[in-house]
Amino acid sequence: MAALWPFPLLISESLWACLALTLPDGYPEPHNGPPTAGFNYSHVDPSVDQPSALRVFSLDYHHVQAPFEIVLWIMLASLAKLGFHWSGRVPAIVPESCVLIMVGLLVGGVIYGVRHSAPPTLSADAFFLFLLPPIVLDAGYFLPGRLFFENLGTILWYAVLGTLWNVLGIGLSLYGVCLLAPSSLGDISLLHCLLFGSLIAAVDPVAVLSVFQEMHVNEQLHILVFGESLLNDAVTVVLYKLFESFLRLPSVTGLDVLVGGCRVVVVGLGGLFVGLFFGLVAALTSRFTFRAQVIAPLFVFLYSYLSYLTSEMLHFSGIVAIVTCAVTMKQYVEANVSERSNTSIQYFLKMWSSVSETLIFIFLGVSTIQDIHMWSWPFVCSTLLLCLVWRATGVLLLTAVVNKLRRNAVTFRDQFIIAYGGLRGAICFSLVFLIDDFPKKRLFITTTIVVILFTVFVQGMTIKPLVELLGVKRKKRALPTVSEEIHSRVLDHLLSGIEDVVGYWGQHYWKDRFEQFNKKYLRRFLIGEHHQTHSSILRVYQEVERREQQGVEETPPAVDAHSSSRPLLPEEMDSIRRILSRNLQNFNNKQMPAYSRHTLHQDLTTDEMRKPLHRHQSLTERCTYHTITYCPQRVDGEFSKSCRGRARLSRSHTVCSASPRWSERPDSLVPAALNHTQPSDPGPAEEEQDSPQRRTQIERATKKQLSFILENEKPL
Amino acid sequence: MGSRASTLLREEEIEEIKKETGFSHSQITRLYSRFTSLDKGENGFLGRIIKIPESPMCRRVVVSFREDQVNFKGFMRTLAHFRPIEDNEKNKNPPTSEPLNSRTNKLLFAFRLYDLDRDDKISRDELLQVLRMMVGVNISDDQLGSIADRTIQEADTNGDNCISFQEFIKVLEKVDVEQKMSIRFLH
Numbered sequence: 019m020a021a022l023w024p025f026p027l028l029i030s031e032s033l034w035a036c037l038a039l040t041l042p043d044g045y046p047e048p049h050n051g052p053p054t055a056g057f058n059y060s061h062v063d064p065s066v067d068q069p070s071a072l073r074v075f076s077l078d079y080h081h082v083q084a085p086f087e088i089v090l091w092i093m094l095a096s097l098a099k100l101g102f103h104w105s106g107r108v109p110a111i112v113p114e115s116c117v118l119i120m121v122g123l124l125v126g127g128v129i130y131g132v133r134h135s136a137p138p139t140l141s142a143d144a145f146f147l148f149l150l151p152p153i154v155l156d157a158g159y160f161l162p163g164r165l166f167f168e169n170l171g172t173i174l175w176y177a178v179l180g181t182l183w184n185v186l187g188i189g190l191s192l193y194g195v196c197l198l199a200p201s202s203l204g205d206i207s208l209l210h211c212l213l214f215g216s217l218i219a220a221v222d223p224v225a226v227l228s229v230f231q232e233m234h235v236n237e238q239l240h241i242l243v244f245g246e247s248l249l250n251d252a253v254t255v256v257l258y259k260l261f262e263s264f265l266r267l268p269s270v271t272g273l274d275v276l277v278g279g280c281r282v283v284v285v286g287l288g289g290l291f292v293g294l295f296f297g298l299v300a301a302l303t304s305r306f307t308f309r310a311q312v313i314a315p316l317f318v319f320l321y322s323y324l325s326y327l328t329s330e331m332l333h334f335s336g337i338v339a340i341v342t343c344a345v346t347m348k349q350y351v352e353a354n355v356s357e358r359s360n361t362s363i364q365y366f367l368k369m370w371s372s373v374s375e376t377l378i379f380i381f382l383g384v385s386t387i388q389d390i391h392m393w394s395w396p397f398v399c400s401t402l403l404l405c406l407v408w409r410a411t412g413v414l415l416l417t418a419v420v421n422k423l424r425r426n427a428v429t430f431r432d433q434f435i436i437a438y439g440g441l442r443g444a445i446c447f448s449l450v451f452l453i454d455d456f457p458k459k460r461l462f463i464t465t466t467i468v469v470i471l472f473t474v475f476v477q478g479m480t481i482k483p484l485v486e487l488l489g490v491k492r493k494k495r496a497l498p499t500v501s502e503e504i505h506s507r508v509l510d511h512l513l514s515g516i517e518d519v520v521g522y523w524g525q526h527y528w529k530d531r532f533e534q535f536n537k538k539y540l541r542r543f544l545i546g547e548h549h550q551t552h553s554s555i556l557r558v559y560q561e562v563e564r565r566e567q568q569g570v571e572e573t574p575p576a577v578d579a580h581s582s583s584r585p586l587l588p589e590e591m592d593s594i595r596r597i598l599s600r601n602l603q604n605f606n607n608k609q610m611p612a613y614s615r616h617t618l619h620q621d622l623t624t625d626e627m628r629k630p631l632h633r634h635q636s637l638t639e640r641c642t643y644h645t646i647t648y649c650p651q652r653v654d655g656e657f658s659k660s661c662r663g664r665a666r667l668s669r670s671h672t673v674c675s676a677s678p679r680w681s682e683r684p685d686s687l688v689p690a691a692l693n694h695t696q697p698s699d700p701g702p703a704e705e706e707q708d709s710p711q712r713r714t715q716i717e718r719a720t721k722k723q724l725s726f727i728l729e730n731e732k733p734l
Numbered sequence: 735m736g737s738r739a740s741t742l743l744r745e746e747e748i749e750e751i752k753k754e755t756g757f758s759h760s761q762i763t764r765l766y767s768r769f770t771s772l773d774k775g776e777n778g779f780l781g782r783i784i785k786i787p788e789s790p791m792c793r794r795v796v797v798s799f800r801e802d803q804v805n806f807k808g809f810m811r812t813l814a815h816f817r818p819i820e821d822n823e824k825n826k827n828p829p830t831s832e833p834l835n836s837r838t839n840k841l842l843f844a845f846r847l848y849d850l851d852r853d854d855k856i857s858r859d860e861l862l863q864v865l866r867m868m869v870g871v872n873i874s875d876d877q878l879g880s881i882a883d884r885t886i887q888e889a890d891t892n893g894d895n896c897i898s899f900q901e902f903i904k905v906l907e908k909v910d911v912e913q914k915m916s917i918r919f920l921h
Contacts, residue, residue, distance in 0.1 A: 425818070425913070425916065426913055501884075501885045501888045501889050501905045501906075502905065502906065502908065502909055504865065504881075504885055505844070505902075505905065505906055505909065506909055506914065508844065508847065508848075508864060509844060509909075509911070509914045509915055510914070512844065512847065512915070513816075513914065513915065513917070516813070516816055516917060517917060
């Protein structure tokens with residue numbers, strides 16, 4: 019099996035070779051400034067001779083050329099990705115991004131060899147307008163909100179100040195290097211160095227995501243690196259444009275620098291507000307989609323993309339806008355649209371972002387093969403070195419300051435990973451092509467490519483062993499026991515009470531205030547009425563919360579002490595967990611699974627409360643038992659014997675679900691509550707969609723112990 | 735707020751509290767002003783502070799102050815449990831007894847939240863009371879009973895159907911109690 023994987027690749031590559039051979043000789047000149055259309059060859063007419071008579075079979079490639087090529091590229095990317103997953107041990111050692119770049123290099127080499135000219139390169143426009151938004155949207159939509167906002171201060175600190183530090187440091191030191199080697203590098207001015215610094219210093223979200231998601235570090239570390247890579251876009255954009263405009267100005271005054279500083283703030287905040295605006299409009303629109311549910315997902319994508327384009331138009335930070343838009347609209351959209359629409363949204367997001375990411379890496383590889391390179395040992399090596407050094411010192415310094423204000427300090431190991439995990443990627447690459455032409459531009463391009471390849475390959479490949487070597491705290495795998503969960507919640511409550519007593523306006527306080535505002539105004543406005551009355555479990559939970567805050571305390575019920583010392587069956591265990599997660603008040607749940615690129619496991623809290631999914635097939639069929647409980651990466655020890663939990667779903671691209679399937683069921687568990695009229699596909703993707711209809715068909719089980727399982731499935 | 739002459743904190747008291755709890759001087763004075771603002775009467779005792787917080791555990795918190803009326807020392811002693819554990823403390827001066835914010839003491843504080851009758855065991859009823867308080871009215875008694883049973887069963891090693899303190903510690907060994915039960919008191 020594993021040996022078969024190169025074949026699709028070879029097929030696609032031979033396709034390309036054929037194309038390259040048959041196509042005419044036009045190609046864009048890579049030497050003159052940025053290449054124009056990324057995908058097209060020039061349109062010299064192929065030799066279609068005028069038919070003198072009717073032909074039975076004719077070929078008109080020219081007609082379909084553009085879409086055909088685009089599809090071929092996407093096909094190549096996807097086949098490469100597929101092949102990667104089929105290859106035996108490669109995924110464990112080499113991150114996916116590396117393999118894709120290598121494939122790109124191969125393809126580029128093939129094209130170059132066949133046609134003796136540069137292969138098509140990734141145009142900056144295509145990248146920024148088409149390839150980047152899906153990835154960032156996907157990241158924003160699945161952002162672990164609570165964790166992100168808890169660490170927002172730290173993330174902003176790293177993103178803004180860290181990037182500034184890096185840019186200035188690298189720029190100035192590179193200028194120093196240029197001064198030291200005036201013979202070869204003398205014509206690079208300070209502004210050029212600063213410009214170069216600004217584009218090379220930024221950590222790239224695409225690369226970071228693709229490497230980190232395979233690493234399963236603890237969520238806090240993950241969100242720090244990832245959040246930083248997202249938010250530093252604002253700073254990067256501003257600095258880049260600033261230095262570029264400085265280059266065009268005859269002279270630079272202090273006022274210009276000040277204006278530049280203000281622009282950082284404007285760009286960031288502008289992106290934020292654009293995102294907020296579109297997010298709220300999208301939420302409002304989704305309120306009315308219940309009559310045309312099929313197009314509801316479209317609104318999500320359209321509004322997000324619109325926010326990106328608008329903020330790019332206004333020269334704000336598009337990434338910040340689209341992330342804000344996604345974060346804002348998520349909870350309202352999820353409440354408003356149907357289950358299927360939700361699933362569609364998530365699936366499409368994942369799909370598009372996956373394709374985009376793959377394409378980006380492949381193009382990075384392809385674009386490396388060019389005639390455009392200019393090499394200079396001192397420049398390249400010093401750039402590499404300076405990137406590493408400045409990032410490391412920056413992280414150290416910033417963390418030393420920020421640790422004084424944080425509750426959970428960022429340890430040294432974490433700092434090392436943050437510094438080492440600063441990967442550069444395609445954003446730098448595109449930005450370097452956009453520079454106005456000047457003599458040493460080719461040197462910049464080469465250096466950028468080298469830095470990108472170095473960080474992705476060397477750092478990307480070694481970071482995983484380093485993480486293990488250093489013993490960085492990994493994500494918790496084990497499912498918490500009921501005791502742990504209860505006691506943790508008790509402690510959370512306690513802490514919240516103590517914080518109130520002490521008068522400490524911590525995160526709980528502001529979160530509470532926001533939640534009240536949210537409930538009072540936003541939700542009422544943005545969520546459709548009938549969705550508010552048909553509560554999702556979330557509303558019940560809020561109802562409980564409200565009553566508790568009014569101080570309703572029940573006397574402890576007179577329970578007869580039936581000593582049930584028999585071990586609880588796993589289904590009961592399951593539903594206990596679900597009840598707890600639904601009904602207990604929920605504060606800092608730090609045991610959230612980290613965001614992962616390739617799966618759809620969502621927030622534990624809201625999602626579990628939204629989807630009580632518990633189905634039994636009817637008895638006549640083989641009694642299999644589906645449950646969607648927690649995210650599959652927590653394989654509970656108790657379940658291990660009888661369940662086929664999907665442990666490592668990070669490689670799968672399905673909707674997340676742990677489906678313990680038991681071929682034999684104990685007799686006592688027979689409430690044939692839900693009858694499947696269509697037991698068609700027991701695949702996990704179907705499960706979530708059918709549940710709402712099933713809910714109405716529940717019959718009560720006779721067994722007392724299990725009654726509570728079903729009771730809570732009732733629509734409330 | 736304002737200064738009440740009769741309740742000014744004396745230096746030797748501050749020193750005492752500092753030694754016992756490990757808070758710094760400025761933290762103590764700040765918490766003192768908070769204490770006096772919570773104080774309803776004039777005699778330095780905390781009255782009913784149920785009004786302030788909105789969390790359901792507030793009554794328990796009050797109870798956990800362990801006296802009916804609480805003075806500032808008791809207040810600080812309780813709050814000392816929530817100081818974050820710092821690594822360098824161990825090296826500076828080896829304390830004669832365990833500091834109040836050690837993991838064991840934090841857990842003991844949490845244990846006492848459940849164990850109202852102070853018999854050093856969490857019985858099923860006590861557990862049910864806490865559960866009921868947190869969960870509210872939406873769950874039936876049977877369900878809650880099952881949950882309580884399960885909790886006891888997971889923890890109970892000696893079969894007495896109650897959770898002793900040692901068992902409690904063991905159950906929570908994977909939970910990061912030090913971080914959960916810490917508030918960063920501003921300096």
